[in-house]
Amino acid sequence: MERLRVVIRGVVQGVGFRPFVHRLATGLALKGWVRNSPQGVVVEVEGARSALEQFLARLPAERPPHSSLQSVELTWLDPVGYGDFKICASDDTGTVRALVMPDIATCADCLREMWDPRDRRHLYPFINCTHCGPRYSIITGLPYDRPRTTMAGFEMCADCRREYEDPVDRRFHAQPIACPRCGPHLELWSASGDVLADGRPAPGRADPETAARAVQSVIRQTAEALREGAVVAVKGLGGFHLMVLARSDEAVARLRERKRREAKPLALMFPSMGQVRRVCRVSPAEERALCGPEAPIVLLDRLPVPERDAPRIAPGVAPGNPCLGVMLPYTPLHHLLLREVGEPVVATSGNLSEEPICTDEQEALERLAGIADLFLVHNRPIARYVDDSVVRVVEGREMVLRRARGFAPLPLPLRRAETARGSGRDTPVVLAAGAHLKNAVGLAIGGQAFLSQHIGDLETAAAEEAWLRVVRDLPALYEVRPQVVVLDLHPDYGSTRLAERTFFAGRGRSRPDSQSPVRRGVQHHLAHVLAVWVENEVGLPALGVAWDGTGLGWDGTIWGGEFFRVEAGRAVRIATLRRFRLPGGDAAAREPRRAALGLLHELVRDDSGLESRLQEGIRRWFPAREGSVLWRMVSGGVRSPWSSSAGRLFDAVACLAGLRERNQFEAQAAMELEFQVDPGAAWDPYPLPLRQPAEEAAPVELDWAPLIRAVLEDVDRGASPAVVATRFHQGLVSGIVEVARTAGCGPVLLGGGCFQNRWLLTWTVRELRRAGFRPYWPQRVPPNDGGIALGQLAAHDLGLDEPL
Structure with a gap:
């Protein structure tokens, strides 16, 4: 039994959506409820996983004809034992203006019109309706209406005005x-x-056929330039992409040389799902993500051997990456x-x-x-x-990585009802500044x-200026x-x-004046969990497990392999990597x-017999x-801080396994170690035992010392990187489970950038179960530092932040 919360936004009120959900759920023997909220429709369904998957598949396919789904947000939760399925009274908490x-x-309706030669928007590149199109990237203020969007300068023609004012029109x-006319x-x-x-x-020639020919000419010339090897900057929804043909090595x-991006993987845009399937494995969940209204970048496994008619992908797109x-x-x-090009293109920011993406064409001419x-x-x-999301x-x-x-x-709901901070109605507005890397900003309102x-x-x-714009923009919007x-x-x-x-005002830790907000702090890894x-x-x-690269600990050292016991109003660091x-x-x-030198140096302190190995390294x-x-x-100990970092x-x-001595991009070595894992192998995990520290x-x-000794023994015997990588990942998982056994908590929270690693996360989840x-x-919020702002808001919510 599992419980699934589904938050559905779009045209879902006044169209018979709740009765439809009731019929669908009861037909699948699911229990729970559905209600309207100021944000749309919220559903909780509980039952067998197979029935919940059917519910998800049929929800968009069988929805009422006058409804539309702008987003379907899923959260998997523990079951609570609902007895039946019912339509609940509407939820009037929250404010519509905050959405x-x-x-x-x-x-699909707009695409059908765009491809129809008889439609007045035939081949129009800005076709949209209430079911789709730009929102956040064009809003300049609330409430959301045309004068408060970047469309304010475009006066509607008579035909568009008629559609806009017709209650039965899409x-x-x-x-x-x-x-095309307006x-x-x-x-x-x-x-x-x-x-x-x-x-x-041309002026006076705005009939659909002439307008379509003008667009087609631009698109054909662009496609031809791509086929000839050009790098094309394309202004999209929330900024520019840089595009080249994915098959062209040159x-x-x-593009890599000009963009100064040596080896980090580049994203691809495919014309169709059919072409994707010829190159990659695609599960039902991955297809749902690719084709959903969010349309993110989805990380897919390549087929070991692409199909015969598969489009070619240049090795330089994602070097050494499966x-x-x-x-x-x-x-x-x-x-x-993409229809004109007919094959995949690289579509990178x-x-x-390390700079924000360009949004304005004049800015792009200069920066690009x-x-x-x-x-x-x-x-x-x-x-x-607004950059592309990654899942x-x-x-x-689905786990959102960006x-x-x-x-x-x-928005995501906070948990104020369980804290001493009172109800959401009388709590302060809190801004979370986020982290240094993969930054996102958070704002808590009600x-x-x-x-x-x-x-x-x-x-x-440029990145700092982007942060300042967002910090000004987000509170102003609401x-x-x-x-x-925080x-x-x-x-x-x-x-x-x-x-x-x-x-x-740059006063550091001095006392703020009466006009300043209250300054609070949250430890980095506590924010992760x-x-x-x-x-x-x-x-x-x-039990919270926070494994990542670095973050400043309460003791002034660099943390990154931490375990917290989290209680209401209290968080204790109960375990750490040595x-x-x-x-x-x-x-x-x-x-x-x-990092290898630092480990071996510490290891020699335990066993001087390894000094020759250290000197060899x-x-x-x-x-x-x-x-x-x-x-x-x-x-x-000069400029050599102590660290408990799992990332390092x-x-x-x-x-030590001979994979990489220098990174060309963040976490490259760790990724290459992940890629070496053989998930079907039966090798024993490396030992990672618990030990009591010197201080009571x-x-x-x-203690990673036995693990590193075993790594060195395998390497000396000529073991392959696959052996080392697999045994290493299994050893880490065993260590996490061992700490969980000592912590005495049923729930285990897994956060931090290391849990982007597929095998670390998958095997940890399975072994803990x-x-x-x-x-x-994490599901809808990144496990990496992109989720820190939410953790900072949650810390304030729980009373686990501290004065600065």
Whole structure:
């Protein structure tokens, strides 16, 4: 038995949607309830997994004819024992004005009209209706109506006005409504901004046939440029993509060189689901994600041997990676272009690496100069940049790895009713600054947590400016002012520094004046597990497992392999990975060889017989002088902080296994170790025992020393990286289960970037269940630092934040 909560947004009230859900659920012998809410329709259904899967499949397929689903958000929960299925009274909590819809992929009705030569919107690249199209990317204020969108400058023609005002029309009050006569248009520009092709029909020639020919000319010239190897910047829904043909080795290499993206995988856009199936394995859950209204990038396993007529994918798209990041066209413009091209294209963010994506065509000409050969642009302004979301399916559930288009800024409920903070109606407005990497910002209003779109790594001035725009924009959109600002404890995080400067005039830890919000702090890894707690609606006490790269701990050291016992009003760090030194600090994240050196140095302190092995590693990994300097640093503790990071442990083992000494992008070594895992192998796990620390009050430690010795023995015997990787992952899982046995909590919360690893997460979930525990992991909010803002809001909600 399982319970599934389904939050359905769209045209779902006043169209017989609740009676339809009642008939569907009772026909499948499911129990639970359905009710209207200010946000749409909320359903809870409980029953066998197979019946719940049927419910999900039939819900969109058999919905009432006048309804539309803009988003269907799923959360899997523990069963509560409903006795029947009923239609409940409407929920009047919350405010409709607080609901801002995300951007929605083009619906089937609009596509049918766009491909119809007899329709007045034939081949129109901005066709939309109340069921689909831009929302969050064009809103400039609330309430959501046309004057408060970037469509305000386009006056509706008589035909569009008639549709907009007709209650029975699909475009009744569709704020972005437009047609070739009155709406935005396309242009193809040269690298210098000269117009090469205009998608607008000549004055007085706005009949559908002439308008379609003008668009077709622009699309054909763009497709031809792609076939000739050009890099094309395409202005989409929430910003620009950089596109090249996916089969062209030369074009992919040229894009990488210009974008300064050496090896990180590039996303692909396929023209059709049929082509995707010829290249990748696609499960029903993965197909549902690809074809859903959110239309994210979905990580799919490549077929070992592509089908005979499969489109070619250049190896440079995702070097050495068994997966591809795949999406389908989600705007009319993408559909038009991909149908004309007829094969997959690389569709990566329109930016230099580590910068926010471009949203304005003039800005793109400047920032993408030297990268793009051509620019396919339009004149509908973008109010805020919204990147593509990324999803991976694990254990049959979607797990969002990057939360942006299609998901943001939909709210999640906080748990205020269970805390001493009172009801959601009398709580302060709280802004969460998020983390330094993969940043997103959070805003708590009346018991709801609104998460911004993915902002990215705060490593550049452009990224910091993007953070400032979002921090201004999100509260302004909901017409609130933050009364509390929650920060990460690390004073050098970009989010912390920017929040101090923005809200506290750079006064650091000095007392704020009466106009300043209250400043609070939350430990990084506690935020990770609390994000999982609040999303999954888990009871307390619970064991939280936070494994990631780095975060500042309460003791001033670098954490990253932590276990918390979380109770109401109290969180205790009960266990951790054994610590080791990181020579060079943050440089160890870029160079796995440094993490390996730190581990071996600590190991030699236990066993001097391994010193020759350490010296051998130093000679192999470093030039003589650099190795000598690093040896002195780690021996003297100079710029070599203590760390319990699981992420750096992954890096070190990848280095010891001979996979990678330097990273070209974040977590590359750890990913390559994951790719080596043989899920069908029967090798014994490496040992990762618990040991009592020297200090009586300190948390127990998972001791990696026996594990590293076993790794070295396997490597010395000539074992393959697959043996090392598989036994390593199995050892980590055994260690997590062992800590769970000592913690005495049924629920186990799994958070942090390491749980993006498919095998670590899958095997941990399965082994915890076998041992009698109830594991929970992120679903709609990223396990990585993109979920930190939600955890910060949850910490304030639970009273687990602290004054700064």
